Amino acid sequence: MDTIGILGAGAMGSGIAQVAAAAGHQVVMCDHLAPALHKCTKNIQITLKQLVDKGKLSDADAYALNSRIRFSDHMSDFKDCTMVIEAIAEDMEAKQISFKSMEAVVAENAILASNTSSLSISAMGANLKHPERVIGIHFFNPAPLMRLVEIIPAIQTSPEIADKAYQLVTSWGKIAVQAKDTPGFIVNRVARPYYGEALRILEEGIADEVTIDWAMQTLGGFKMGPFELMDFIGNDINYTVTETVFRAFYFDPRYKPSFTQKRLKDAHYWGRKTGRGFYDYREGAAPRALPNTDSQLGDYILKRILAMLINEAAEALYLRIATRDDIEKAMVYGVNYPKGLLTWADEIGIAEIVRIMDTLYVEYLEDRYRCCSLLRKMANDGTQFFDN
Numbered sequence: 001m002d003t004i005g006i007l008g009a010g011a012m013g014s015g016i017a018q019v020a021a022a023a024g025h026q027v028v029m030c031d032h033l034a035p036a037l038h039k040c041t042k043n044i045q046i047t048l049k050q051l052v053d054k055g056k057l058s059d060a061d062a063y064a065l066n067s068r069i070r071f072s073d074h075m076s077d078f079k080d081c082t083m084v085i086e087a088i089a090e091d092m093e094a095k096q097i098s099f100k101s102m103e104a105v106v107a108e109n110a111i112l113a114s115n116t117s118s119l120s121i122s123a124m125g126a127n128l129k130h131p132e133r134v135i136g137i138h139f140f141n142p143a144p145l146m147r148l149v150e151i152i153p154a155i156q157t158s159p160e161i162a163d164k165a166y167q168l169v170t171s172w173g174k175i176a177v178q179a180k181d182t183p184g185f186i187v188n189r190v191a192r193p194y195y196g197e198a199l200r201i202l203e204e205g206i207a208d209e210v211t212i213d214w215a216m217q218t219l220g221g222f223k224m225g226p227f228e229l230m231d232f233i234g235n236d237i238n239y240t241v242t243e244t245v246f247r248a249f250y251f252d253p254r255y256k257p258s259f260t261q262k263r264l265k266d267a268h269y270w271g272r273k274t275g276r277g278f279y280d281y282r283e284g285a286a287p288r289a290l291p292n293t294d295s296q297l298g299d300y301i302l303k304r305i306l307a308m309l310i311n312e313a314a315e316a317l318y319l320r321i322a323t324r325d326d327i328e329k330a331m332v333y334g335v336n337y338p339k340g341l342l343t344w345a346d347e348i349g350i351a352e353i354v355r356i357m358d359t360l361y362v363e364y365l366e367d368r369y370r371c372c373s374l375l376r377k378m379a380n381d382g383t384q385f386f387d388n
């Protein structure tokens with residue numbers, strides 16, 4: 001079986017190493033920092049022990065999986081790898097330097113992949129001798145548990161490499177979708193309004209955090225409300241992704257970050273991991289306020305956020321970022337949405353989504369609320385995303 005290299009032994013690298021080793025591959029895990037390698041070794045051992053304790057893995061399988069992962073502080077150990085997945089810090093210069101070093105070591109036909117969440121894959125391959133073998137393979141956190149993987153061919157990537165990457169991650173039990181090399185790919189682009197519109201509703205004083213979370217969770221069926229989710233992801237990370245997407249889209253107001261979240265980031269109110277975020281997680285913290293369960297208010301919040309999400313999904317389809325089915329799968333398996341957004345649009349009615357968007361646009365006169373032309377055309381033609 002092929003040997004897989006992983007560069008970067010952090011949260012993502014260790015998860016991906018575990019996935020590849022579980023599928024039977026030999027894995028070479030490389031990091032430039034010895035403490036990072038040490039921590040990764042420990043984390044993988046802890047995770048495997050938990051799986052054994054829960055009865056999900058036998059002792060022998062855990063031992064075999066663990067022994068398939070080799071740790072190294074030098075990229076020359078990638079020489080026998082048929083694919084290397086880069087998962088170092090989100091920094092284009094560092095990634096470009098790493099890709100050059102990887103190319104110097106691996107065989108001519110080895111695939112060089114990046115797990116970047118937001119950077120251009122085309123730029124990563126630009127200075128290489130063989131940019132046609134560079135591709136984005138975007139796992140979600142935690143990689144062993146999240147089923148979605150976005151495959152992102154760069155403009156230089158050969159179709160065979162994209163096919164190989166697709167087949168490989170599918171053989172690892174993942175659900176693969178293909179996205180164009182554009183900011184945020186599918187999930188990190190389409191999901192932005194879940195946070196951004198919730199923050200806007202909060203900032204305008206229409207409802208507080210608990211009420212918005214209640215509306216999205218209880219009425220909408222989302223696993224977590226937006227504020228609970230931002231606290232879970234970390235306001236530092238979630239804010240940075242929004243800001244990166246906003247810049248990458250040439251400051252499109254649809255992706256505008258929020259000062260409320262920026263201040264939380266500045267204050268290190270990052271959420272669960274620092275004890276405080278939108279909510280207080282410290283021991284002895286006062287109980288959360290109760291939501292305002294007025295059904296009209298709840299319905300307004302849910303419809304407004306949902307319409308913005310659907311508008312974003314429709315725009316991604318309209319601009320051919322991904323296929324209809326891949327957009328649906330991406331939101332269900334990448335962020336656990338209760339159903340695909342385009343399916344949801346059909347259920348609510350395309351004309352109703354257009355009406356909500358237009359009402360917001362007329363109220364605010366902001367480009368942020370412009371309705372996707374695909375939705376408008378569909379409403380005029382009386383068509384749906386899916387046949388009944």
Ligand SMILES: NC(=O)c1ccc[n+]([C@@H]2O[C@H](COP(=O)([O-])OP(=O)(O)OC[C@H]3O[C@@H](n4cnc5c(N)ncnc54)[C@H](O)[C@@H]3O)[C@@H](O)[C@H]2O)c1
Nearest residue numbers: 008009010011012031032033036087088089090116117141
């Ligand atoms: N954390 C997430 O939720 C998540 C989800 C999907 C994708 N990503 C992407 O995955 C990548 C890694 O993210 P992470 O959260 O695992 O980061 P992390 O900070 O946990 O780990 C990065 C690791 O890379 C190592 N490293 C940095 N520069 C290096 C170099 N030049 N050579 C070798 N090793 C180097 C660091 O020592 C560290 O161990 C980023 O591109 C990120 O955008 C992150």
